[in-house]
Amino acid sequence: MVFTLYLSAMLLVCVAIAHSYLGERYILCRLFKRNNLPKLFGSDDFTKRTLRFAWHLTSIAWFGFAGIVVALIQPELDKLVVAQIIAATFGIHFFIALIGSKGKHLSWVLFATVSILMLMSKGV
Template sequence: MTFLLYISACLLLLVSFAHSYLGERYILIRLFKRDNLPKLFGNDDFTKRTLRFAWHLTSVTWVGFAAILLALAEPNLNKAKVLYIIAVTFAIHFIVALVGSKAKHLSWMLFAVVSILSAVAANS
């Protein structure tokens, strides 16, 4: 079973990096050249930033799942370690959403709370 978890984690890492790189290069860049994106807050900057950070957060999530799979591969499951992985994953979500949207997309608040609560739960 451990070997299967390692393979799964490696596949998630591979697809994560491919998703971010190829999506940026072949989808997002081309999409952002269009002139018919929704204009929120006066222009299409918010739309572009939201699409970009949401796209890359998918990849961050897959890296977090890969880390959880690696934790599950350990002989003695450490729940605190899994909670820390979740806390770090959502801390990255928080930073990406905050910076990526210039704090306009309010998801950063939720991600920060999830990160903090997961870290506190790990210490309980």
């Protein structure tokens, strides 16, 4: 049973890495060469940045799930550890959304709030 959880976590990490790398190399770069992307805030820069950070947030979420799967292996599941993994995952989401959109995509506010609230909850 423990082996299946470790294997699941490993597969999540592998798919997260592959998703970010292959998506950047074969999808996003080709998509961004198009000249018909929506122009928000005066150019297509916001659109490209939003697509890029949203693409990579999916991979970060899978890393977070891998962490939770590994936490499930512990004989006594510590809710605080799970809360900390979620807080860290959304903390990274916050940082990527803030930097990736130069603060224009307001999802960073939600991600920061979730991260802080998870830390404050102390795993109840």
